[in-house]
Amino acid sequence: xxxxxxxxxxxxxxxxxxxxxxxxxxxxxxxxxxxxxxxxxxxxxxxxxxxxxxxxxxxxxxxxxxxxxxxxxxxxxxxxxxxxxxxxxxxxxxxxxxxxxxxxxxxxxxxxxxxxxxxxxxxxxxxxxxxxxxxxxxxxxxxxxxxxxxxxxxxxxxxxxxxxxxxxxxxxxxxxxxxxxxxxxxxxxxxxxxxxxxxxxxxxxxxxxxxxxxxxxxxxxxxxxxxxxxxxxxxxxxxxxxxxxxxxxxxxxxx
Numbered sequence: 001x002x003x004x005x006x007x008x009x010x011x012x013x014x015x016x017x018x019x020x021x022x023x024x025x026x027x028x029x030x031x032x033x034x035x036x037x038x039x040x041x042x043x044x045x046x047x048x049x050x051x052x053x054x055x056x057x058x059x060x061x062x063x064x065x066x067x068x069x070x071x072x073x074x075x076x077x078x079x080x081x082x083x084x085x086x087x088x089x090x091x092x093x094x095x096x097x098x099x100x101x102x103x104x105x106x107x108x109x110x111x112x113x114x115x116x117x118x119x120x121x122x123x124x125x126x127x128x129x130x131x132x133x134x135x136x137x138x139x140x141x142x143x144x145x146x147x148x149x150x151x152x153x154x155x156x157x158x159x160x161x162x163x164x165x166x167x168x169x170x171x172x173x174x175x176x177x178x179x180x181x182x183x184x185x186x187x188x189x190x191x192x193x194x195x196x197x198x199x200x201x202x203x204x205x206x207x208x209x210x211x212x213x214x215x216x217x218x219x220x221x222x223x224x225x226x227x228x229x230x231x232x233x234x235x236x237x238x239x240x241x242x243x244x245x246x247x248x249x250x251x252x253x254x255x
Contacts, residue, residue, distance in 0.1 A: 003043070003054045004243040005070060005082070007061035008106065010129040010152075011219070012070070014043065015240040016050050020116075023237050024050060030066050040073035047077075057082035058089065058247045060239065062104045085109060085243065089250045094141040106239065107134050108142060110217065113242030115140040118213040118233060123204060125197060126238075127218035129153060133200055138210070146200060151193055151220050158185070172226065194227040201230055 004015040008030060015025035026046050047054070057074045059082045061067035067084070074082045083089050091108045093115070110124045111134055123145075124134040129152070133145040149157070151170060168182050170189050178184030205212060214232035216225050217239065225234045235241070 001052050001054060002244060002247060003057045003074075004240050004247075005057065005059045005061075005074075006106070006109075006239045006243065007059065007063050007066050007070065008128060009063060012066065013240065014046050015237070015243070016046075016052050016054075017240055017244040020241040020244050023240050025237070025240055030063055032065060034066075034069065036069045036072045036076070039070045040077055043070075043073060043077055054078065056080075056247065058085065058243050059083070060085045060105050060109045060243050062106050083247065085246055089246055091246055092249055092253075094139070096137075096141055096143050103142065104132075107132055107145070109242035109246065110134060110238055111136055111142045111242075112246055113238045114215050116245055117235065117238075117241070118215060121208075121210050121212050122215060123201060123212045124215045124217065124238070125201075125221075127151065127216065127220040127224055131193075131196075131218075133204070135204060135208075135212075148196065151189060151223075155189065170223070172223070190223075190227065194224060197224055198228050198230055 001016055001018045004017045006013040010030055011027045012030050013025050013027045015023050017023050028042060059067060071082050085091060086105045091112055093112055095103060097103050110126055114122045114124045115136060120136050120140045121138045122136040126132045129150045131148040131150050135143040135145045137143050168185050170186060173183055173186040173190055176187050176191055178187045201214060214230060215238065216232055216234050217236060221234055221236060
């Protein structure tokens with residue numbers, strides 16, 4: 001079993017992965033102010049809950065400062081440095097970005113996971129802090145995509161810039177026509193983002209003249225999955241699966 005750690009801008013996910021189909025994970029806030037010992041205590045707590053023997057720790061990260069602290073915590077706890085995707089572990093896909101170094105590791109991890117789950121061409125839509133659309137061609141190569149502000153980012157911007165609008169929890173509204181300010185905000189966010197997702201998929205398919213398999217993942221994927229009519233696969237553990245598959249691939253081809 002490995003401990004897979006996915007470090008994002010908002011959350012850090014800790015996953016106990018035996019194989020790509022056996023996953024138990026925990027999420028914590030990616031607080032910059034947390035110390036090495038804070039992260040060590042968190043990981044130790046998860047280990048006690050799961051009571052698992054960890055062979056290796058594998059990290060996918062887009063936040064270098066948090067990555068450094070968690071790496072030190074892992075080393076202190078296990079006496080063994082974690083394996084960092086993109087540094088210690090290669091992602092075996094062709095990256096067709098103009099500057100391949102600009103692509104976040106998280107997007108490439110999702111891409112590798114996606115091509116093992118669905119036949120290319122594929123579009124992966126990750127609904128996290130940002131909403132990313134990652135386009136994978138019929139050869140399984142990473143082509144690029146699009147990036148939007150995430151749902152929470154948009155909500156926070158709305159409330160921070162307007163004096164009289166109330167803070168709301170986003171869920172599926174009863175009616176697209178809101179009869180209160182709260183319901184109107186919920187309608188705008190929920191149905192607006194559903195329309196955004198469907199609209200972008202249609203634009204990609206029309207522009208590229210291809211029919212794509214669609215995968216939704218990320219923290220808000222279940223919410224959006226319920227409102228889009230386009231056929232898709234919902235996989236909340238796509239990144240965890242990708243981390244494991246990249247680890248497995250590197251072990252296999254390093255022998």
